[in-house]
Amino acid sequence: MLLIKVRTYIKRVQIDTSRLAMAALALLEDILNGRIWREQTFRDYNDFLAHDDDWLISRFRFPRAILLELCTELGPNLESETMRSHALPVPLQVLTTLGFLETGSFRRELADRSGISQSCLSCAMPAVWDGIIHLSTRYIMFPYDAGDQPNIKAQFAAIAGFPNVIGAIDCTHIAIRAPSEEEFAYVNRKHFHSINVRIICDAQMRLTNIVARWPGATHDSYILTNSMVGMRLQAGRVRDGWLLGDSGYPLKTWLLTPLTNPQTERERRYNDAHSPTRSVVERAIGQLKCRWRCLDRTGGMLLYRPDKVCRIILACGVLHNVAHRHGITLGEVVALPDDPDPGLVHVQHNQQAIQARQCVIATI
Structure with a gap:
C-alpha cells in the first residue's frame, strides 16, 4: 500500500512539473511575440x-x-x-x-x-x-545660384590664384564586408570591397554634395555623370564657375582637370595652381574619416549591408557639416591610406572644354 502511494505522489509531481514548464514556455513565447512587455529600467542618461x-x-x-x-x-x-x-x-x-x-x-x-x-x-x-x-537639406547645399558663389570663389582663389572655382571633387572608398549579392561589383582597384563615395566641397572643407550609393568597382567619372549635380552642370545650370577634379575625370566646360604633360611655363603654372586648390577635397575626406572613424579602413570595415552602409556615410556627411557650422575643429588630421586610383579617363575632350581650360591657362 505504501509503495502505491509513493508511485501516485511521484506521478502527481511529474504532472505539476510538466504543467509548470509548459506555463514558463508560454510566458516566454508571449514576451518574444510582444504580447507581454518586459519592463526595462534605464539608468539616468x-x-x-x-x-x-x-x-x-x-x-x-x-x-x-x-x-x-x-x-x-x-x-x-x-x-x-x-x-x-x-x-x-x-x-x-x-x-x-x-x-x-x-x-x-x-x-x-x-x-x-x-x-x-x-x-x-x-x-x-x-x-x-x-x-x-x-537634416541634409539644411546642412549640405550645392552653390548653383550666382548669389551663393562669390564667397566660395574668393576663398578658392585665395589658395593659389585659381579663378571661378565653385567646388573641388573627388571620390573615396569606404570598406565593407563582402555582400551576399553582386559581390564582384563591390571589389575596387585595390581588391577590397567598398562603397565608392563622391564628395564635392568648398574651400573651407564643408561638403556641398555627397553621393553614397555606388559599388566600389564603379569608376569615379561614371558616378559624376549619373549624379544630379553632374547632369545639372552638363545642362548649363551654372554659367560662370567650375569644379576642379583630378585626371580620373573627363575635361568639361564645367570641370577642369590638370594637364597630363604641360609644355609651357603657363601650363606648368596652371598645374601648380590646380593641384593645391583641388587638394582641399582630399583634406575634407581626411577630416570626414578622422572625425567619424567608422569610415576609416584602418578601423576595420563596416559589417552591414551596402544599403545600411550608404545611410551611415550620408549621416556622417551631414554631421561633418554640423561640426563645421559650429566651428568644432579636429586636432591634426593624420594621413590616411590612399584610395584606389580610378585610372586615367581616355576620352576625346570636346573643343569647348579645351578652350575653357586654355582661357584659364592664359590668366594664371
Whole structure:
C-alpha cells in the first residue's frame, strides 16, 4: 500500500512539473511575440551629458550644447509611440549612434552605464541615421545660384590664384564586408570591397554634395555623370564657375582637370595652381574619416549591408557639416591610406572644354 502511494505522489509531481514548464514556455513565447512587455529600467542618461565639453567631444565629437540641439531636432522622429512604459530615451539613442560613428564599434561604457544591452542599442541606431539624413537639406547645399558663389570663389582663389572655382571633387572608398549579392561589383582597384563615395566641397572643407550609393568597382567619372549635380552642370545650370577634379575625370566646360604633360611655363603654372586648390577635397575626406572613424579602413570595415552602409556615410556627411557650422575643429588630421586610383579617363575632350581650360591657362 505504501509503495502505491509513493508511485501516485511521484506521478502527481511529474504532472505539476510538466504543467509548470509548459506555463514558463508560454510566458516566454508571449514576451518574444510582444504580447507581454518586459519592463526595462534605464539608468539616468544625463550623467553622460554632465561631463565637460572636452570629454564629450572626445567620445561623441560634439560639446553638450550641440548634443542637446541634435536631440531636440531628432526627438520628434525618435520618440516611440508605443505601449512601453520605458521607451529608450532620445539622448541615449543619439549618444549611442554618435559613439558608434566616432569609433566604428560600440562603447562598452555606454551599455554598462545606461543598463542597456548592446543589441538594444544597435536596434536604435538606424532611426537616428535616418533622422540625421533628413537634416541634409539644411546642412549640405550645392552653390548653383550666382548669389551663393562669390564667397566660395574668393576663398578658392585665395589658395593659389585659381579663378571661378565653385567646388573641388573627388571620390573615396569606404570598406565593407563582402555582400551576399553582386559581390564582384563591390571589389575596387585595390581588391577590397567598398562603397565608392563622391564628395564635392568648398574651400573651407564643408561638403556641398555627397553621393553614397555606388559599388566600389564603379569608376569615379561614371558616378559624376549619373549624379544630379553632374547632369545639372552638363545642362548649363551654372554659367560662370567650375569644379576642379583630378585626371580620373573627363575635361568639361564645367570641370577642369590638370594637364597630363604641360609644355609651357603657363601650363606648368596652371598645374601648380590646380593641384593645391583641388587638394582641399582630399583634406575634407581626411577630416570626414578622422572625425567619424567608422569610415576609416584602418578601423576595420563596416559589417552591414551596402544599403545600411550608404545611410551611415550620408549621416556622417551631414554631421561633418554640423561640426563645421559650429566651428568644432579636429586636432591634426593624420594621413590616411590612399584610395584606389580610378585610372586615367581616355576620352576625346570636346573643343569647348579645351578652350575653357586654355582661357584659364592664359590668366594664371
